[in-house]
Amino acid sequence: MGLQAILNAHSREADAPTSLVVTFPTDQPLHMDAGGVLAPLTVAYQTYGTLDAARSNAILVCHALTGDQHLANIHPVTGKPGWWSAMVGPGKPIDTDRFFVICSNVVGGCLGTTGPASLNPATGRAYGLDLPMVTIRDMVRAQAMLVDHLGIDQLFCVAGGSMGGMQVLQWAALFPTRVFAAMPIATAARHSSQNIAFHEVGRQAIMADPEWRRGRYLDEGSRPEKGLSVARMAAHITYLSDQALHAKFGRKLQDRVAPTFSFDADFQIESYLRYQGRSFVERFDANSYLYMTRAMDYFDLAADYGGSLASAFKDSRTRFCVASFTSDWLFPTTASRALVHALNAGGASVSFVEIETDKGHDAFLLDLPELIATSRGFIDAAARARGLA
Amino acid sequence: MGLQAILNAHSREADAPTSLVVTFPTDQPLHMDAGGVLAPLTVAYQTYGTLDAARSNAILVCHALTGDQHLANIHPVTGKPGWWSAMVGPGKPIDTDRFFVICSNVVGGCLGTTGPASLNPATGRAYGLDLPMVTIRDMVRAQAMLVDHLGIDQLFCVAGGSMGGMQVLQWAALFPTRVFAAMPIATAARHSSQNIAFHEVGRQAIMADPEWRRGRYLDEGSRPEKGLSVARMAAHITYLSDQALHAKFGRKLQDRVAPTFSFDADFQIESYLRYQGRSFVERFDANSYLYMTRAMDYFDLAADYGGSLASAFKDSRTRFCVASFTSDWLFPTTASRALVHALNAGGASVSFVEIETDKGHDAFLLDLPELIATSRGFIDAAARARGLA
Numbered sequence: 001m002g003l004q005a006i007l008n009a010h011s012r013e014a015d016a017p018t019s020l021v022v023t024f025p026t027d028q029p030l031h032m033d034a035g036g037v038l039a040p041l042t043v044a045y046q047t048y049g050t051l052d053a054a055r056s057n058a059i060l061v062c063h064a065l066t067g068d069q070h071l072a073n074i075h076p077v078t079g080k081p082g083w084w085s086a087m088v089g090p091g092k093p094i095d096t097d098r099f100f101v102i103c104s105n106v107v108g109g110c111l112g113t114t115g116p117a118s119l120n121p122a123t124g125r126a127y128g129l130d131l132p133m134v135t136i137r138d139m140v141r142a143q144a145m146l147v148d149h150l151g152i153d154q155l156f157c158v159a160g161g162s163m164g165g166m167q168v169l170q171w172a173a174l175f176p177t178r179v180f181a182a183m184p185i186a187t188a189a190r191h192s193s194q195n196i197a198f199h200e201v202g203r204q205a206i207m208a209d210p211e212w213r214r215g216r217y218l219d220e221g222s223r224p225e226k227g228l229s230v231a232r233m234a235a236h237i238t239y240l241s242d243q244a245l246h247a248k249f250g251r252k253l254q255d256r257v258a259p260t261f262s263f264d265a266d267f268q269i270e271s272y273l274r275y276q277g278r279s280f281v282e283r284f285d286a287n288s289y290l291y292m293t294r295a296m297d298y299f300d301l302a303a304d305y306g307g308s309l310a311s312a313f314k315d316s317r318t319r320f321c322v323a324s325f326t327s328d329w330l331f332p333t334t335a336s337r338a339l340v341h342a343l344n345a346g347g348a349s350v351s352f353v354e355i356e357t358d359k360g361h362d363a364f365l366l367d368l369p370e371l372i373a374t375s376r377g378f379i380d381a382a383a384r385a386r387g388l389a
Numbered sequence: 390m391g392l393q394a395i396l397n398a399h400s401r402e403a404d405a406p407t408s409l410v411v412t413f414p415t416d417q418p419l420h421m422d423a424g425g426v427l428a429p430l431t432v433a434y435q436t437y438g439t440l441d442a443a444r445s446n447a448i449l450v451c452h453a454l455t456g457d458q459h460l461a462n463i464h465p466v467t468g469k470p471g472w473w474s475a476m477v478g479p480g481k482p483i484d485t486d487r488f489f490v491i492c493s494n495v496v497g498g499c500l501g502t503t504g505p506a507s508l509n510p511a512t513g514r515a516y517g518l519d520l521p522m523v524t525i526r527d528m529v530r531a532q533a534m535l536v537d538h539l540g541i542d543q544l545f546c547v548a549g550g551s552m553g554g555m556q557v558l559q560w561a562a563l564f565p566t567r568v569f570a571a572m573p574i575a576t577a578a579r580h581s582s583q584n585i586a587f588h589e590v591g592r593q594a595i596m597a598d599p600e601w602r603r604g605r606y607l608d609e610g611s612r613p614e615k616g617l618s619v620a621r622m623a624a625h626i627t628y629l630s631d632q633a634l635h636a637k638f639g640r641k642l643q644d645r646v647a648p649t650f651s652f653d654a655d656f657q658i659e660s661y662l663r664y665q666g667r668s669f670v671e672r673f674d675a676n677s678y679l680y681m682t683r684a685m686d687y688f689d690l691a692a693d694y695g696g697s698l699a700s701a702f703k704d705s706r707t708r709f710c711v712a713s714f715t716s717d718w719l720f721p722t723t724a725s726r727a728l729v730h731a732l733n734a735g736g737a738s739v740s741f742v743e744i745e746t747d748k749g750h751d752a753f754l755l756d757l758p759e760l761i762a763t764s765r766g767f768i769d770a771a772a773r774a775r776g777l778a
Contacts, residue, residue: 034650133650208615226597261423261522
């Protein structure tokens with residue numbers, strides 16, 4: 001596919017996605033934390049496997065900042081495998097032969113669920129910044145509407161990494177009886193100052209691009225490609241560890257034997273980052289990036305419970321499996337430990353594993369034996385406890 | 390001073406600096422690593438204290454990426470105290486009552502030494518990207534020309550942090566007999582992959598700004614302020630530690646009691662970063678930022694010595710004091726340890742201290758008791774060994 005074809009395909013996905021879609025009528029609006037409602041609300045989602053007769057084997061997977069609902073199928077825009085193919089599929093820990101797996105594009109996203117790139121029925125144009133600010137709780141409420149629509153009372157498991165993990169925690173706090181098991185991975189109960197700082201750099205890069213047109217670029221036939229690309233480059237560094245970058249790229253030169261003494265991409269790491277920026281622009285909407293980063297920044301679960309994270313999980317019956325990675329400096333193990341302490345204080349059942357890897361934050365997306373084995377063990381044990389085959 | 394007045398003051402500093410200036414005639418060109426020469430070469434510098442009769446008490450301080458020669462006086466553009474006032478002055482470790490302290494703006498800088506904002510005599514316009522690429526070794530060669538001009542054979546000490554530390558190491562390797570003592574702080578003998586990555590983000594942010602005008606913004610009466618501001622914001626995060634950001638800002642809101650659910654600077658960290666970006670634009674040239682970051686990226690001292698860092702310091706008679714900071718993740722202690730091992734292997738005299746602090750990379754600029762005490766002890770001992778009062 002050429003670039004224009006990819007961009008066209010991406011634009012189509014915002015309003016006519018290659019996914020299952022449910023549009024809730026205007027009398028079933030989504031009430032937003034920022035005030036006001038979203039109506040009608042459209043949710044685009046994928047399912048894998050079969051819901052059992054008791055409707056007891058559903059696993060909801062929540063996607064990360066730049067993820068989407070295509071977790072275990074070929075992506076309709078990029079043509080690449082789903083982002084959690086390592087974890088989800090026949091015989092995988094989240095086994096689509098045994099479980100009914102749901103993944104929906106979050107509110108504010110750009111792959112079919114109502115977001116800033118969607119058509120605003122009130123104006124006939126893209127929402128742009130007219131979309132109310134989205135919070136993690138808004139995302140979870142919309143997912144709950146989808147789960148209701150599918151006739152599922154209790155989810156067997158809610159799982160996800162990074163921003164997906166925030167949604168897992170929000171699910172367990174908001175709907176404790178609807179979550180039998182929860183797997184928050186490489187995440188935190190609140191976004192740190194450093195994390196907000198990196199997000200703010202990305203937003204400023206996008207908003208500094210004159211093609212952003214104060215958020216109205218879609219109406220004006222433009223795209224803030226350079227700004228979005230810079231935002232992605234900065235963020236991408238935070239997803240990897242210093243060790244992994246050293247091991248993979250070091251100071252190796254790209255297709256040359258000596259430095260050119262220029263601003264070309266002399267080093268492989270530069271070439272790699274530029275590629276990450278370019279390819280991201282093809283599949284993501286800049287305003288969506290603004291909304292998603294902001295939702296993460298605003299996330300502070302304890303704040304909703306009088307400053308006590310333990311109170312968010314008080315008397316929880318949910319079984320938790322918390323996982324972190326040694327080289328993840330964006331959501332370091334200290335954040336997971338704080339979460340585990342709060343869960344323990346709240347009396348919840350929790351297992352915790354810190355996985356040794358040099359792959360950094362993005363490790364949750366990878367086929368890491370220890371992550372796969374941990375997830376398999378936790379899900380199998382929970383399935384037995386739930387009386388699932 | 391209003392913004393325009395500050396910008397005018399800054400522009401003046403590039404060609405008519407508030408500093409001592411030496412312009413080397415065209416028959417004394419600077420030979421550049423990238424090929425070609427720079428002629429005439431102008432070096433702007435500050436001195437403090439008095440050179441003794443034996444010309445034996447000179448300390449050269451090398452400045453960091455966004456530093457300049459104004460290390461211990463009020464800055465002519467910003468009106469703020471010099472960047473190393475904690476370390477340099479009467480009674481300070483680098484005691485201006487005892488030593489003759491020199492600090493010059495590096496080649497490629499924008500405070501009076503020849504750089505991309507300087508007038509290119511061949512065209513009558515600013516050099517812009519017509520300036521040959523600058524390396525750390527080029528900076529050091531230009532400093533050596535200045536030291537020659539001042540009639541100084543051997544420097545008592547060369548000191549600096551970060552990019553300044555790279556110059557210290559380059560001095561000791563290139564001119565071993567001209568450096569009695571060396572203090573490389575919070576630095577490394579080569580730039581890491583992650584460091585190159587962060588620099589590349591900054592460069593792409595600048596070059597994405599249409600006001601950059603392919604580097605010709607000064608001729609065209611423009612300035613890539615937004616791009617340079619984003620570059621600075623991204624870099625600034627790397628100068629601080631996660632812990633320090635948490636302690637200073639946490640998730641505190643800026644002048645409000647509740648989030649606005651908008652893209653305003655709700656959080657103090659956002660407001661702080663935006664201020665860092667804005668104020669940097671007032672005192673720094675965007676092309677200079679490109680050149681300085683590139684010089685650091687290209688720095689790999691071992692590469693010039695057959696891949697052996699120890700060879701760079703073989704039989705060195707220089708006394709070294711290497712210092713790193715526990716919370717510096719940009720130039721972590723591992724980089725300093727690698728340097729110390731190489732110095733030991735080369736047979737050099739070296740003392741090493743890792744200073745416990747949560748202040749991150751920028752700790753080298755601060756009035757930290759352990760840093761001040763370490764520096765004082767090292768310099769006093771070296772002075773005794775050198776027979777200085």
